[in-house]
Amino acid sequence: MRVSIEWLRQYLKIEQTPEELAEILTRGGIEVGGVEDLNKGFKNIIIGEIKSIKPHPNAQKLQVCDVNIGSEELTIVTGADNILVGDKVPVAVPGAKLPGDKVIEPTDLRGVKSQGMLCSDKELGLEFVGLDRSKGGILILLPDAEVGSKLEDYLGLDNSVLELELYPNRPDCMSMVNVAREVGTLLGLKPKFADWLEVNTPLWPTDVKQKIEIENPELSWRYSALLVEDVVIRPSPRWMRNRLRAAGIRPINNIVDITNYCMLETGQPLHAFDRDRLKGTVRVRLAREGEKLVTLDGVERQLDNSMLVIADDSGPIALAGVMGGLDTEVTASTKRILFESAHFAGANIRRTSRKLGMRSESSSRFEKGVDPHGTVTTLARVAELLLELEAGVPMSFTEHCVCLPPQAEIEVSLKRVNALLGVEYSEQEVEQVFEALNFDYESKPNGKYTVHIPSYRQDLKIEEDMIEEIARIIGYDRIPTTLPQGIQTQGRRTPEQEFRRKVRHTLTEAGMNEILTYSFTKKDSDDIWGRRDMNIPILNPLREELGVMRTSLLPGLLETAARNTARRNLDLLLFEIGNVYWPHKLPLTTLPQEKTLIAGLVQGQSQRHWLVPQIKFDFYFLKGILSQLEMACGVEFTYTRLNNSRYQELLHPGRSAEITVGGEYLGFMGEIFPQLDEEWGLNRPVLFELDFDVLYKNSQTALVAKSYPRFPAIQRDLALVVPQDIPSEAIKNRILELGGELLQTVEIFDVYQGQPVAEGYKSVAFSLRYQSPERTLKDEEVISLNSNILATVQKEFGAQWRK
């Protein structure tokens, strides 16, 4: 809502600057988004009349005009071709300023001296001004412009506008009268309104010929109509045009302007029908399937039986509360008018305007709620203006009123006010608020009140609503700061929440960078990496690439990696912990399962450093990171060759693994399938994706500290040459088994292939650590164990001892 300060001053004696007023309103709960100065920065623009137009002697595209600016006649050269002799136009005389601090000087234009400049609306920063002929040329003013006067006076630009950003609970402030009431309450002033605002009952004789019928009383409570004759269509007066423009509405003619002006004033949308085009009874009803209506904007609308329309005997003539029809539009030749002032249910108007993609000043008011008591009052104002503007004669009135909601009464108890706010307001303070609001109230014993809510404040329904009114008018700053009095509780994360945090911290400590990607993704990628045909489509996605809910975190990771790689961020250690969405059934009838996954991607190598060699971010590097996770979670992962046909196309079959924990499937890891990385613009990334719940279920949350024996350990190294296909871990496990109780740990500390190891073989070196909890081991014991191990693995794995 755009509130003109000049208009507001009609009701209230405001001493504050527009900026001060904006601050007061914002602090009072009516947010002011901006204060606009209507003069966009021009000075000394005088209204002139064109006396003659001659072609320029030296330039085809220029014209030379004599322009009367009252005090003198100027010769002005212009390039515009939309002017005629007798036009009133804005003239920038020498010394005048245009927006952007452009100063006008007399200039010589190809041999003719120009004593100023004729201006277009764009050059002046103006909107909705002038005749249609102005479009794309010099601004041509209406004939009522006075030659020699200042343009800003004529257009009322010495004024500012407050741009209210209204919350949906205050549709009443889409009316100048109610804004004045609100400002009055906040400034402690009583607004002065004209008598018409008190009119509640029709002042005109009833029109017996025009029947009105509401067929759907649940969608329309009241339809009032004023019948006007002897209509004369012409421009409305300057003051009205200026106020409409300040409000952001284009002035059209006196009748249209009156409907808009009254709507701005009272908040009640109006519509004017050409009465001579109406056929029979005016009905408020739902449209019938297949009915059509050409609206004022010339578009043919296909209606359905959910849309409320105004119809006459011939069919729909208006979309109720949204837009009128072209057939019954008021035109230059209209002689009789029916002014509609009605109530329509907001929800229906909202649905209709959404369905048809049409929004209007009228529909946006009805959607949020219009005072149903105001229809007649607004018509009284219409009648007054018709007479004042000599636009027509109000003759008679007719209406169908189904019902009007009773005036709300709210019981307010001072005790509850103080208890809910944590304040100690007195009865006097609360009563002052009721008075500032101009609400009637009755005091009852023990600080209790019955407050009568005026019909324009539809947002006030329960005691809490009134408590907010009291709090905001006294000022939220008056509420002290306290701490809750109840029992003290202890805040802690649940074990699962704590575990999620631990996983995140473990991965970052291991060098991984956390990323956060959208929960929706591209269907194609999710089909490949996630669960094909399980992704849930969004009905109204932002973009097609964000069309489905993800079933895997990998597309997001790959996209992130690709974006980084394209920016030459080649070395990447990325992970994400987030939800994927697995439907029980598609299309959804119940909420899907939201599953937390942990996924990551590594690519490239460690930074070059003068002290240490670079480490490749490969399969083993990632496996190392996962082993950090194992340690943190107190679990052991088992890696087996990937046995899932789907991933066999996505991951390198020789460099991928399925991961289980406690015998349960946890996830997988592996290098991306050759060439697939190039398609993504990546360079051999290695990926993993793990199921958070499975990891959590198997994790050891409580740490039990092991104690270590104090007797010295004996270390023996064992290098074996084995066929290259034998998994190192199998040998390691067998060694552990053979070593019995005394063999504490076995680590692989070297793996080697190539000369002098024969083709098809690899050398694997193990470090064995023997230790007894009870005694110091003898060398002979260890030697005998070691040689037994050697003999067995030689036999079982075809291993040779590499001395």
Add this chain to the structure above:
Amino acid sequence: MVQKERMIGLKAELEKIKKETLHKLEQLNTMEELQDLKVKIMGKKGSLTALLKQMGRLSPEERPKMGQMVNEVRAKFEEAWEAKAKELEQLALAARLEEEKIDITLPGYRLLKGNQHPLSKVIEEIEDIFLGMGFTIAEGPEIETDYYNFEALNLPKDHPARDMQDTFFITEDILLRTQTSPVQVRTMEKMKPKLPVKVIAPGKVFRHDDDATHSPMFHQVEGLLVDKGIRMSDLKGILLYFSRQMFGESREIRLRPSFFPFTEPSAEVDVSCMLCGGEGCRLCKNTGWIEILGSGMVHPRVLEMGGYNPQEVTGFAFGMGVERIAMLKYGIEDMRLLFDNDIRFLKQF
């Protein structure tokens, strides 16, 4: 007589040894040479030892005299030797220190460490502040029903306030939650009739928006405290504490009347500008205040739908945008950077 001559001869020899030895000692440069000299003088075959062996041939009266003289020389030698040894040791140490000098301007080796995403970091920080005040953490689904996201929050179908939140729909009744507020009702349903209900609910939310200040997915942290006798002043107290923990001890807050369908009274909360301290700057658009969250007293309808009697209990709720707080905290101007995941950007946190 012979003995006397012997005595003189030994004396002379002793004098010679003393002179030569001390002179030699001065010339030595290494510990090894020093050791050699010691052996040459005092070892089994050393010159001083040899001299002592000859003392047997002196008269009994002269022996002690000679003995004393030898001891004096020996003491003198040892003293000088020790001093020299010390000197050499110090030289050797100095040489070693010089030799071991390194280029201290070369960069050190830093263990690889990753970073948490700024949003998860801010969420954790917010969580920790509220955990400290006795709140627990509640969670709810990201794909929600229309009922929990709107209706149970006092936003019936076709309510104009639904326009405040442009929604992604899955079906007519299932949608991507537009706010973390549905967790309020879910938590109350789960907790009823226990008191207090004291939770925060961080999480992802979704709205049909995409520009420099809006992202189609973003994060909120919801807060809810329902108990007997909860007042709006308590809301103010809790939020003041939070703001100071989050943005600095000298922060102030102010409440502005606002509207949310599920709170009444409702308030927008501003915190005094962390950049200028309230003087007015570009960040706060010269107002000295920055809007950080929405809040209010839980609407009686919402309490009812959560299974509590609004005659007996009251509560407050608040909700804040994590992106906005992260942007304020780290001076980020474009929200899209937070979801761009450029590794250079992420490594700053």
